[in-house]
Amino acid sequence: MALAVTAVASAAAPSTAGPSSVRISPSQYRQSIADIFGRSIAITGRFEPETRTQGLLAIGAARVSVTDSGLERYDELARGIATQVVDAEHRATLVPCSPHSAQGSDDECARTFLTSVGRLLYRRPLTEEEVQDEVRAAGETANKAHDFYAGLSAVLADMLISPNFLYRYEFVEPDPAHAGQVRLDAYSKASALSFFLWNTTPDKILLDAAQSGQLQTTQGLRRQVDRLVSSPRVEQGVRAFFSDMLGFSDFETLSKDPSFFPRYTLPVKDQSQEQTLRTIVDELVTRHGDYRDLFTTPHTFLTTSLAALYRVPLADTTDNGQPDHWFPYSYPPGDLRAGILSEASFTALYSPSGRTSPTGRGKALRETILCEAVPPPPGNVDFKFIEDTSNPEFKTARQRLTAHRSQPMCAGCHKLTDPIGLALENFDSSGGYRTTENGVPIDATGELNGHQFVGSQGLAKAVHDDPATTSCVATKAFAFETGYLPAVSDPQWRQIMDKFAASHYNFLELMRQIALSDLTYRVPSSALSAANH
């Protein structure tokens, strides 16, 4: 018998890590609906806000409930989707049977539809009790409304706001290989794999592998993981992971003062994220490249709007009136704009509205890319030197920070952050390329963990060469899959890291190893006892 374990393990204490309930993200929701019902189903409305914990929304997702207002939002989304699925335009393709009469109930057809759709939405077969309840509810509504499809729509909407859809529950079952222990059941494993590698609900093949028990065998698991990793759809998983790791959800509240940064338009704000994701997919998925090369690669993708921001020429020779197109673009050797740290998705995201913040950028790099903690500023810190960009005595951010660090309470932490961020000063608050600030040439010398360098390319190489860079992305990828950080001393974790290194830091290989490792599906006995209680 499978047990649902809803007690959530603390990410800070991996020893108690175990199965949990994880709320699916807005992008997972959208992708699931698209995969189940097709892309013609419009998803209109807003989602419950996500919560970032220990740097990842994926960890936060294992710790969040649904608020009253969130439930209203999900309900609105659900009704909109359900109405479309059974409307005249879609029912012929999405409802696999026709009722005896469209003016009343038809239990057999309702059962056919709800059983089929329910398996995809709940990512497991519905129990007979669930099926009976839903068929009965659909029939009652259909008879009241004199509309068979109204009954289907009502029940489908209910399924879409069910925790069984909105949450990815992890169920455990006795582990036949280890008496007295438990393991994730096959459907939970299928969901974990699919959301990790494809950022969506399991497809029919994966659910069939779970149903047949193949997914619980080493060979069966490997076959499915290889299938998922080799599919072009793994790009969705890579995009979802890096969007989370790089904090792109913060773009929702990011703004720049248009009078100071006129080139930072709304399209540029969206395109800057897409630029980085395209760069990542190209380097890691298309080229099967070394993860560390993301920081130094001269290859990226630009639109003409982004090119204007970075002050590089890019000709779009298509006809007038077209939306912005994407073009592959390679910077010449030594160009300061190469690598993802120089892209506006980083430099703009970690800058205030009207000025740069070397401190903010340095802190973000330590926390996001190197997984190193930086203490918050003391409550009584005086920011007067930093915020006054018009002070003729301190024309550059470097000069302002030097003055700020004269306050003893500030000096310690700023040593951790500022030498990193100052190397990115050739990029203004909007990510635009610049060579001067207030008429003074930019001094972009910097330092990271004892390595001194000049400019963004020096910083990129230092990050490329820092061992923390690869260990950080690996731990975050594991946490993205499981909802908690791994214990780095665990032998199985060391195996994953060794294989990642042996692959020359091939990120897809890292995903593959995480997906194959027992560590990912390990359920500690403490979780079982919690469930039994």
Place this chain on the structure above:
Amino acid sequence: MTSKRYCGIARPRQNWVTTIAQGATVLVTLSFCCLSPAMAETHGYVISWFATATYNLNPQESCPNNRNGGRTEEYTRELRAIGYSEQQASAIMATQGGVLDPKYQRRYYMRGRVNGKPVSIYNYPESVPDPNIQTVTGKYAYGFDLGGNPSSKFEDPDTHEKIDNQLWRAVGCSHSFDTVPPAQPYFEDLTWALMVDTAPGWSMQISGDDLSKDGKVTVTLDLLTQHLKRDAAGNVLAGATYVIDPRLRSHSVLEGQINNGILTITKPGNIYLEGEMPFYSEIALRDTHMRVSIKPSGTLAGYWGGYLDWSRFVYMYTARADINGEDVVGLYWALKKMADSDPDPNSGQNRYISATWRMEALPAYLANSDGKIVAVPVNVPDNVNAAAAAAANK
């Protein structure tokens, strides 16, 4: 007057445009073989602001007593023209909320008669008498000395030279032109905004051996293949890359010089830039002069002047009928009367009128249709709002 003649005016003379374009093409060919290869650097720009060069700092001096009045006065005149008394017209206007009801406007504009049949006065402006709108009698206007009639010269407020700008004399007392940059004349303001977002833009290149120094330059004007981009503040985006339309129809090259940061044309010639209605359908000038300041911020601001086909200019207005309560027929007649160049051999009516536009341009990359960069921006302002830069340029 015949209806054929009216049609000829309402639908502008393509042959003149073709002649100008061909002239420009010839010049292009000559210039390409003789000038471009020697040029060591080329700076690219896109035209970011363009309009009739207005000068209304002292309306009482330009248009004493403002006889044309504004929209209400014009609508009142229109009501009088269709038979209402002064008192009745005022009473109607009091109920109109500033815009004349279309039922009155239709009666007004269909009052023309050709061969006894009712016609639109906008299609047949000479089917009704000249309303004799007030024209500029003041001293000042922007422009260039085109060698016109000494008795009709203005004084340029910047250079204090005697200049020719009869277009301004014709339209300058009409309320839609009572503007001071950065505001454009009413109709050009409305339609420029539309053009920026939809119609291909215009580019300007300045080529020379060393553009940091005074010396000879080549000025090249082109149509672009795409409309301009806007920045986050709604102004034209500086520093973007645009592709030049390869068709030679809108390709003009002039010889000029830079002296103390001022670009002027040394060999005035023809220019032609294809536009799109409802903004100018074309910028076609003969005997083109320029006086353009090259600002430290990298932007350009100045004036283009020469002779243009007045019938093509006024078509932009007659094609629209009611524009902000402007007396379009009055504009037609004023332009016709003030035209000062190229008399028709048969009628003696001048077909061209001296005119000046104010323009601004922002640095941009320019590429040919193969994507090769042919001009680079100079000094794209760091963190500078284009509008702020433009304001600082004034």
